Each structure stands twice: as C-alpha cells, then as structure tokens.
Amino acid sequence: MADVVLSNVHKKFGTFTAVEDLNLDIQQGEFISLLGPSGCGKTTTLRMLAGLEFPTSGEIRIGDRVVNDVPPGDRDIAMVFQSYALYPHMSVGQNIAYPLKKRRVPKTERAGMVAKTAEMLQLTPLLHRKPKELSGGQQQRVALGRALVRDPKVFLLDEPLSNLDAKLRGYMRAELIELHQRLGRTMVYVTHDQLEAMTMSDRIAVMEGGKLQQFAPPQEVYRAPANRFVASFIGTPGMNIVDGSLHEDAGRWTFTAPGFSVDAGQLGPDARPGPAAMGIRPEGLTIGSGPIQGITQLVEQTGHENITVVRLEDGLRMTGRTAPDRLWRTGEPVQLSIDARQAHFFAEGPTGKRLNRDVCTMDAPGSNGTSLKEATS
Numbered sequence: 001m002a003d004v005v006l007s008n009v010h011k012k013f014g015t016f017t018a019v020e021d022l023n024l025d026i027q028q029g030e031f032i033s034l035l036g037p038s039g040c041g042k043t044t045t046l047r048m049l050a051g052l053e054f055p056t057s058g059e060i061r062i063g064d065r066v067v068n069d070v071p072p073g074d075r076d077i078a079m080v081f082q083s084y085a086l087y088p089h090m091s092v093g094q095n096i097a098y099p100l101k102k103r104r105v106p107k108t109e110r111a112g113m114v115a116k117t118a119e120m121l122q123l124t125p126l127l128h129r130k131p132k133e134l135s136g137g138q139q140q141r142v143a144l145g146r147a148l149v150r151d152p153k154v155f156l157l158d159e160p161l162s163n164l165d166a167k168l169r170g171y172m173r174a175e176l177i178e179l180h181q182r183l184g185r186t187m188v189y190v191t192h193d194q195l196e197a198m199t200m201s202d203r204i205a206v207m208e209g210g211k212l213q214q215f216a217p218p219q220e221v222y223r224a225p226a227n228r229f230v231a232s233f234i235g236t237p238g239m240n241i242v243d244g245s246l247h248e249d250a251g252r253w254t255f256t257a258p259g260f261s262v263d264a265g266q267l268g269p270d271a272r273p274g275p276a277a278m279g280i281r282p283e284g285l286t287i288g289s290g291p292i293q294g295i296t297q298l299v300e301q302t303g304h305e306n307i308t309v310v311r312l313e314d315g316l317r318m319t320g321r322t323a324p325d326r327l328w329r330t331g332e333p334v335q336l337s338i339d340a341r342q343a344h345f346f347a348e349g350p351t352g353k354r355l356n357r358d359v360c361t362m363d364a365p366g367s368n369g370t371s372l373k374e375a376t377s
Helices: 042-050 092-102 107-120 136-148 166-183 194-200 218-223 228-233 372-376
Strands: 004-013 016-026 031-035 057-062 077-080 154-158 186-191 203-208 211-216 240-249 252-257 260-265 274-280 285-301 306-311 317-322 333-338 344-347
Touching (some): 004 042, 016 042, 042 077, 042 154, 203 228, 211 228, 252 274
Parallel strands (some): 154 186
Antiparallel strands (some): 252 260, 274 344, 285 306
C-alpha cells in the first residue's frame, strides 16, 4: 500500500489551465473518487498520477518517492480503463498474464498468480475464452484482473463502469467495494457519476474548472457542501437553489426570495447582507401544506416515491419528494413549506461559499453513523 500526495499541482496545455493548484493527501488504503462534470480536470489528474501526463508545476508523491518524472512502468501503479483495453486475440488467461510476461516473471510463477487472481474474480471457468465471448461485466473483471495480478501499490480506475448497463453497474459497484475491502489497496477512481462516488468512496474530491471544490467523506459532501457548485452537483434529484437576499436583525438572519422568506438563524462569520442563495434538498420540502403557493408542473412516479415539481412565482421551480399514494395532477394548485433546519445558504456566485454555522441536521442516505460505503456493502 502507499499514500498518494499531490502538492500545489498545476497542469497547463498551452495557455489552457486544466488543473490549478491541486492539493490532495490520499491515505494508504483509501478509496478516493475524483468526481465532477466533463472538463473539470479529473481525468487529467489521474493521467498525471499514472505518468501519462507530467505536471507543469507542483509535486506528486507515491509512497516515499516523488514521481514527477518517473515513467509509468516504474511507478508501481495499475490502471483500469473505461474501454477495458483487452487484447482480442488473447484468451482471458493470457490477458491477465500479460503484465507478468512483460516483467519476465517465470512461466510457472505466472500460472499460479493468474489462477489466484481468476479465482478471486470468479473468472476461472472463463480463462480459455476470448474477450468477444464475454459479457461486458466479464470483460470488466478481466481488465481488473490484469491490474490486480501485478499487486501494485496504487490502483487508478478511469470510469471503468461507464460502458455497462444500469443493473450491471450496480453489481460491479458492489464487487469493487468488496474487492477494495479485501485487498486494502489505495484506489483512485475517476467518475462523473455521483452515485458511484457516494456509494464506493471513503472520500470524494469534487472538481470543477480544474479546481478542487471539496475533499471530504460522502456524508459531509451531501450534508455540508462547501459551496453552491457542490450543493447543486451532488444529489438526485438535485438540490433546489433559489437566488434572493440575506438580511440581519439583532444577530439573526432572514433569507428573502420572490414569494417567501426563510429564517436563516445564526449564520457563520462570512455572511453579509445582500445577494445570496438558499439551497434546500427535496426531502426538506413539504408539499401539500404550508404558506407558499404554487402549481404542480410535473410528477415523476418512481415506485417507492413521487418526485413532484412545483412552479412558484416568477417561474421558480421547486422539487420535492412525496409518498407514492399522494399524486397531484399537473396544473393543480398546491401549498408547500420549507424546513429551515435543512436549508443551506450560500454567498453570491456560482461557487459561492456555504455560510451556515453548523453542519446541516438533515438525514442523508447512510447517515446512521456509518459511511455510505459501509451502508451499501
């Protein structure tokens, strides 16, 4: 195992800055997700860790060694790609054994290592098949096996589940969680899928515009997002974000928006009167009673609940969760209320800082004292 540290890492392509002043301290044995939209810098960061790109400035350390100029083959890492990158003319066994062959591991020793890896991934019956004879999930396990057989210090995974269907992705998430727990190796996982990051990670590094927005455990990212971008990016359905203004009176704050106001209580020291935003997750809304008037615009029935979208004044839309047996008709007038205890308040701007004094008390998936990863494993 090895810790991985990135210190003040910058990466430029000409005049374009892909990664800016990135600092990450990944502990030995952690499962870390680099999460963000396309173009946020997460894949560039992974490629710098792999040695496929070199930082413009800053330092990358794996274990006790600075690896800025170390070639990929000498970093003791293994990478699993989105495309699987299997050799079509080789069998499963030959694909898994290939990294060992490149390292000139003796043939008899190779056979034992391949057999052990195949058994771990339940690939033993498939060792003589070619990749074209395998399902997508089986091909993904072969790609993992090729990485595992080397027993590296660090695993780098670049969106390895994105080509799988939804059911198989869920299965493979569970497989990866179990595999990580069994191996105890450091894993860095790139994804744009927040569900993958939330359910698999010890900590999540949320990135946008080449910058690190927040690096924290899944519950903290969900319950206390560092800024407006993180708040809006994490959660399905997404957090309701409302622009308005903050006002202070005798140490207590009030947030006002078209059609309603919310008691914001005592905010942190960075709060200022003037333009701001409020965020409230769908579970923080009560639809069917309250002082705010609206019109039902959309109802999505998911089986265990309904996702109900309500249109307020000035075209503002608010999304809430309702019981499956309470179904509003489109265009029906409804009332709603906001639980101020679950509200987040943000400074002005797309990455405005969260202004709340304390961590939000709202319940998040897995908030029973265990991590989301533990709750789903």
